[in-house]
Amino acid sequence: MAETRLALFGGTPVCTDGWPTxxxxxxxxxxxxxxxxxxGRWAISGTFTGHQCYxxxxxxxxxxxxxxxxxxxxxxxxxxxxxxxxxxxxxxGDEVLVPGLTWVACASATAxxxxxxxxxxxxxxxxxxxxEAARAAITERTAAILLVHAYCSCADIDGFMRLxxxxxxxxxxxxxxxxxxxxxxxxxxxxxHIGAFSLQQVKVLTCGEGGIAITRxxxxxxxxxxxxxxxxxxxxxxxxxxxxxxxVGSVQGRxxxxxxxxxxxxxxxxxxxxxxxxxxxxxxxxxxxxxxxxPGLSTIAVPHNVTRRTYFQYLVRLDPKVLGxxxxxxxxxxxxxELNVYIEMIDVPLSVNRLYNPVxxxxxxKTKETQRLFIPSRFELPVAIEAQQNCVAFGHWALLGxxxxxxxxxxxxxxxxxxxxxxxxxxx
Ligand SMILES: *Cc1c(COP(=O)(O)O)cnc(C)c1O
Numbered sequence: 001m002a003e004t005r006l007a008l009f010g011g012t013p014v015c016t017d018g019w020p021t022x023x024x025x026x027x028x029x030x031x032x033x034x035x036x037x038x039x040g041r042w043a044i045s046g047t048f049t050g051h052q053c054y055x056x057x058x059x060x061x062x063x064x065x066x067x068x069x070x071x072x073x074x075x076x077x078x079x080x081x082x083x084x085x086x087x088x089x090x091x092x093g094d095e096v097l098v099p100g101l102t103w104v105a106c107a108s109a110t111a112x113x114x115x116x117x118x119x120x121x122x123x124x125x126x127x128x129x130x131x132e133a134a135r136a137a138i139t140e141r142t143a144a145i146l147l148v149h150a151y152c153s154c155a156d157i158d159g160f161m162r163l164x165x166x167x168x169x170x171x172x173x174x175x176x177x178x179x180x181x182x183x184x185x186x187x188x189x190x191x192x193h194i195g196a197f198s199l200q201q202v203k204v205l206t207c208g209e210g211g212i213a214i215t216r217x218x219x220x221x222x223x224x225x226x227x228x229x230x231x232x233x234x235x236x237x238x239x240x241x242x243x244x245x246x247x248v249g250s251v252q253g254r255x256x257x258x259x260x261x262x263x264x265x266x267x268x269x270x271x272x273x274x275x276x277x278x279x280x281x282x283x284x285x286x287x288x289x290x291x292x293x294x295p296g297l298s299t300i301a302v303p304h305n306v307t308r309r310t311y312f313q314y315l316v317r318l319d320p321k322v323l324g325x326x327x328x329x330x331x332x333x334x335x336x337x338e339l340n341v342y343i344e345m346i347d348v349p350l351s352v353n354r355l356y357n358p359v360x361x362x363x364x365x366k367t368k369e370t371q372r373l374f375i376p377s378r379f380e381l382p383v384a385i386e387a388q389q390n391c392v393a394f395g396h397w398a399l400l401g402x403x404x405x406x407x408x409x410x411x412x413x414x415x416x417x418x419x420x421x422x423x424x425x426x427x428x
Pocket of ligand 1: 209
């Protein structure tokens, strides 16, 4: 008989094996970093050395991967969102629809360029922006829809494309949690006017800190290039020793450039993405079958048009009836003791998230009207609030483990759920 005493109370943990760690450097990562170090060029604003810089190589490799003509790397995902919004001429006086359940950057980047984030509730099954709620939130000031393919699911791309076409409101797809996902065989991020990605440490494609924005439009590409490099863009056929960027200044740019070191790491990691995504998908499908046999647990749905699913986090939802007076914090503490792997709560809805506090920003005019427009608590997000209370999340690298790891996760849930009554007063 397996021991039933919880590891939290001194019992034997379900899993004593190690877990995969993240990020995963390769020999190429180290080789390319050394190459940059010795190259004499650490930034795109340096002079041409006779070799194509890593930023351009990564940009072209990622564009090819996505099957779009253009990609602009940036210092982080927030910068990718910022240049995406500004390339579409969005700013003060505009409203942008943002899902109420996502990482804070979606709202803070929007508020950062002076536009008002309109927080839209999510679908209960996918936890992505609700099409119906989005339609209801549109006004004559709506200048963009910032769609996020969140956690381990995907927004209703066909529905939002129709909405965008009907209304003329441009669509930006934030794919920071869905690198490599496909909708009817086509990469997400290529449906809307612009796709934006973060390459920050915990994402499924990472270079530590980085981002990239993709588009099919030559005009949007030109603007995004300038927006991220102080108004400069690449020239054709540079000579050795010549600056590779020319001054244009048809937009107000800033420096959001990705360094050569980051670009080298990103380039070295891109070839791993498909294989890692496939392994995560296989493990997740297996894990979901195990978890769905446990009463009171469910997983997150994905629209049937998703032909390749990505997992930035694996979410498990607990039936509030099973949870009773306990919170997901209790569950996380007990599960962590059983598995010794990183488990967390999901994002706090932006209407009540302490990281989203635009009204204290000195960037905004201190008028009553501004305060009224930007106050996050004016939005009601009942579906997001409920999801946050009932879901726990595993980092995606847990899904890079073995089938035994998946069995352990399911066993740990079973053990914790059947001992829930013992958890009173444990979570701090
Ligand atoms: C991580 C993330 C971002 C922000 O990216 P940074 O690189 O941290 O600036 C934006 N949107 C979503 C959905 C994210 O998950």
